[in-house]
Each structure stands twice: as C-alpha cells, then as structure tokens.
Amino acid sequence: MRARIIIDLKGLRLLGVFSHFALVKTMIGLAKAYFPELSQSVTIINAPFGFETLWSLISRLLNDRMRSKVCIVGSDYAATLKSHAGLDIALLPVSLGGTVPDADSLAPCLPVPRNLDVERTSIFIKTP
Numbered sequence: 301m302r303a304r305i306i307i308d309l310k311g312l313r314l315l316g317v318f319s320h321f322a323l324v325k326t327m328i329g330l331a332k333a334y335f336p337e338l339s340q341s342v343t344i345i346n347a348p349f350g351f352e353t354l355w356s357l358i359s360r361l362l363n364d365r366m367r368s369k370v371c372i373v374g375s376d377y378a379a380t381l382k383s384h385a386g387l388d389i390a391l392l393p394v395s396l397g398g399t400v401p402d403a404d405s406l407a408p409c410l411p412v413p414r415n416l417d418v419e420r421t422s423i424f425i426k427t428p
Contacts, residue, residue, distance in 0.1 A: 304343070307343070310346035314350050341371070344372045345396070
C-alpha cells in the first residue's frame with residue numbers, strides 16, 4: 301500500500317521554514333531512510349509565494365525518483381490534485397475544500413516548538 305500525501309502550507313511563512321531548516325533536513329533524511337517507497341505522490345497545496353524557490357534548495361536533498369513524486373501548487377489545486385495524485389477533491393476534508401467532515405479524516409497535530417534544538421533531538425522509530 302502506498303500513500304498519497306497532501307501537505308497543506310496555508311499560513312506558512314517562509315522565514316519560519318528557514319528557522320527550522322535543520323529539522324526539515326532531518327525529516328527528509330528519515331523519509332529517505334525509512335519510507336522511500338511509502339509514498340505514491342506528495343502534493344503540496346496552498347504553497348506561499350516564493351516556496352518554489354525554497355523547494356529548489358530542499359529538493360537537492362532528494363533523489364530523482366523522490367523528487368518526481370512531489371508537485372507544488374497554490375490555492376487552486378483541484379485539477380492538479382486529480383492529475384498528479386489521482387484524487388478527487390471531494391475525498392478531502394471540508395477544511396481543504398472536500399466533503400469529508402474534518403473530524404473523520406484529520407489527526408490532531410502539534411506545532412514545532414520554537415526552541416527546538418535539532419542537534420539534541422532524538423527521533424525514535426519503533427519497527428514491528
């Protein structure tokens with residue numbers, strides 16, 4: 301089973317990404333090491349102005365196959381979501397323009413702590 305991942309960047313400020321670049325690099329490294337074939341596609345929606353420039357830097361950390369799975373779009377993403385990931389927008393939660401109630405489809409998440417020291421952060425992955 302392979303996942304079709306949708307990442308919503310609505311409200312993201314590019315300066316926030318730069319301040320957590322070490323964390324982003326760590327997350328990409330984990331994805332490459334432990335989940336290289338997990339994703340069918342990754343569609344990044346609501347990308348702010350300038351994100352594609354940032355992506356050109358971040359994408360250098362990925363191999364060609366992983367990079368080809370990623371598509372970056374702005375706020376008008378219904379057609380691209382269908383062509384890139386094969387997903388109809390109706391399958392998304394209401395907060396993303398779909399018809400599925402948010403409570404039925406979204407897991408709660410926490411923001412990245414402002415004072416996170418990536419060099420001292422351990423990430424544990426439990427394997428079966």
